[in-house]
Amino acid sequence: MGKYKFLEDRAIADAAFEAEGKSLEELFEACAQATFEVMAETDTVEAKNKEEIQLKSDDLEELLFNWLAELIYLKDLKATLFNKYQINIEKPGGYELRASIWGEPIDAEKHKVKVDVKAVTYHLLEVKKSDDKWIAKVILDI
């Protein structure tokens, strides 16, 4: 299981976090968790509805950007918060991501909603491998 922490001095009007995982899959899961934790208390979200995501990107930063952009899009489209992810990332040439994600329709009271995330940004976006773990830094537009 990956983990994340919010960063205080990396953005003023927006939300910044650093996430890490032993694998790319764990890293991407942690980034998704952080993104939804900005919007609500994710431990109140039940894994009721399932969505599928498939993405292809040339590099890892673009893949992470597209992954979070897709989650933010689905949040509005389905008016749903997500909190369970099954991710598979392969690199046949470029990167390919396939994921099943679960969540439930947004209930402001039940999920103790916080602030909406408008978009993921490329500002200071980083994905890198350090020793045996993957680390990413992300800034979300609020």
Added chain:
Amino acid sequence: MQMNKIQEGVWEIPKTEKDGMRVPARIFASEKLIEIMDKGVFDQITNVACLPGIQKNALCMPDGHWGYGFPIGGVAAFSTKDGMISPGGIGFDINCGVRLIRTDLTLEEVKPKMETLMDTLFKLVPAGVGSRGIVKLNSSTFKEVMIKGVDWCIENGYGWQEDRDRIEEGGHMKGANPSKVSQKAISRGIDQLGTLGSGNHYLEIQVGLADQIYDPEIAKVYDVSKPDQIFVMVHCGSRGFGHQIATDYLQIFLNAMKKYGIRILDKELACAPFNSSEGQDYFSAMVCAANSAFANRQVITHRIREGFSEVFNKDARDLGMHIVYDVAHNIAKIEKHNLDGEEKEVIVHRKGATRSFPPNHLAVTDVYREVGQPVIVGGSMETGSYLLAGTQKAYDMTFGSTCHGAGRVMSRMAAKRKVRGTELRQRMTERGMVVRAVSMSGLAEEAGLAYKNIDEVVKAVDSIGISKKVLQLRPLGSIKG
């Protein structure tokens, strides 16, 4: 970074300060504001100064702070012939803006009904994460909204004929092309017309006290000079629709830059020649989002009028609920400006900056042409807001631009550590304010202490002369998403 004082309130970073700068950068701020301005602003505004086709100066307003790509408060004009357009110079929330609605009501009349009024408005204007609007659109009617903006609302019963004359661009910009908008953007935004959103967006009931009218003559023309007059201010943008368009085109532009061989210092400054197919496609999609944002604030206005009508048992017209004005502060516009003694067509990017056009400018609505356009500066929910007027000096010095708000100084996390939402609400209630918030932590992030002193910001733009103080507004009630 070296910074020279050019005149009182104007600071210049010369071209020699960063490799690749094509023009100097200029920051408009008092001594006090320049001291507290975060260093990210200087780095980001000098990055903007490196973009191809930039004219005269890269500018930052006194409420400027660190953003991504452009700083918030950034203004830059590019030649439409050989300059760039950059989604990062506009922001993800295309046509985020502020609308001010006047009433004939006074503080004395509204005070006893504040709780009921706020409950009514909180019910009528959906706010917060996941909220959906009351207007049911299909993809064909949504495309009409993209093209017609506020006109669509008026035709469909969400506004008055006169409303369009009191909105920047008449409530719809020309050049919208819905075929340049992705299906994703359409499906993301189709249910959100008439919603406030969250973050720093708000709906406020405000009062203009008699001793806070700074320019009685202009206040009279804006019809805001009644002592203790009640106003409603709405701050929001194009919602998921605009955010998706910005996200889509950021990716398109990053690819286009390889094609055009453009080098930039920050991916969020991704840009393409305004005249390229990518540049033109983005501009027509951006206009779709801008028009939907004008429409969003229009539908909210309609609901506000309904709410007041219900609470005061009087038709909104009889309550004098005219729009004062509506400004866009995240936008790019084609305008004509004087450059080296010549009138040139440029695409002016304003990201967290407001247009501030002078008296007698043809782009200023007939209603206000003699005094210049109203400039609405939304402050934090604790400190209040201002109504200013556009000036010739702004036209000459800042491509007709001024500040847009107070400007943040403290991160969202730091603000939450300093104050809890429930405490803040308590404090505001003790001061006589009525607060309705979907999220308590969201409320804490917007505490007054997270922002610069708006009085200081407005004093700066007024004394530099890039807008003129007309009226100060005090908050009475605040709705937050």
